Amino acid sequence: MAILALPTDTMALGRRLPQLLAGLVLYGVSMGLMYRAALGLDPWDVFHQGLAQHLRLSIGTVVFLTGACxxxxxxxxxxxxGVGTVGNVLILGVAMDATLALLPAQHQLAVRIPLLAVGIAxxxxxxxxxxxxxxxPGPRDGLMTGLHRRTGRSLRLLRTGLxxxxxxxxxxxGGNAGVGTVAYALSIGPLAQFFLRWCTVPAAASPMVARNE
Known part of the structure; x- marks a missing residue:
């Protein structure tokens, strides 16, 4: 039965897999930077942080468990x-915990504000x-698109609701929502759209096939 979408083109090894790995690691790092800014997290990390406090687990572990669920x-x-979906589950939490281990808590607002800005960018x-x-896609994005396909509801409505x-x-x-949460919500869409223009591998160069096992 086909359970995982895999690339067969050689470009996957030459560009796409390294780009995927770099993106996922940097995503986890950015989560750690926003956490250390302590000015408010993105919605999913507010949930991860609150759950981590109750489960007494590292937030990276909760990111992994939530992604798997x-x-x-x-x-x-x-x-x-796809490969990126599984990588998202496995890498983000590890990269976030590693960032938090290397970067101590910050107390000066003059440091925390730039840290938030760098994390969002x-x-x-x-x-x-x-x-x-x-x-x-990542598990959370795939949940949104899957619900869109099954229910016919708009992606914007589903994303906002989730x-x-x-x-x-x-x-x-008990998660930390604040000005950083608002700043993230307002800026992540334009930022992602801008970087996608430069980072997206052309569709003609990236066929996906299902491997039967």
Whole structure:
């Protein structure tokens, strides 16, 4: 049965896989930078932080566990993960925890504000890199597109609904929402769109096939 979408073109080895890896690592790093800024996280990380506090696990571990659980929701939606989907689950939490281990907590606002700005900008670049590699969406993005395909609801409505849900749940669990959350919500769309123009591998150079096992 076909369970994973895999690339067969040689460009996958020459550009797309390294670009995917770089994007996912940088995404995890950007999450760590925004966490250390302590000015408010993106909606999913507000949820991850709140859950981590209750489970007494590292936030990176919770990112991994949440990604794996969201991926299970793809099954009834008949979504098939790609290499990038699996990589997203495995890499983001590790990269985030590694960043937090290397970067101590910051207390001066003069440091935290630039840290937030760099984290958001790096997140936009990372999004462009890993999505532009065309090797499969992350579990959370795939959940949104799967619901869109099955329900016919608009992507904007579904994205807003999902992110508001996890944000409210995260706040209820004690996660940190603040000015950084608003700044992320307002800027990540334009940033991702800008970087996708430069990072997306042309479709003609990136066929995807299903491997039967």
């Amino acid at each position: 969201v991926l299970l929701l793809w099954i009834p939606l008949r979504q098939r993960p 790096l997140n936009g670049l990372a999004t462009g890199l890993y999505i532009g590699a065309r090797l499969g 992110e508001l849900t996890v944000l409210l749940a995260g706040v209820g669990l």
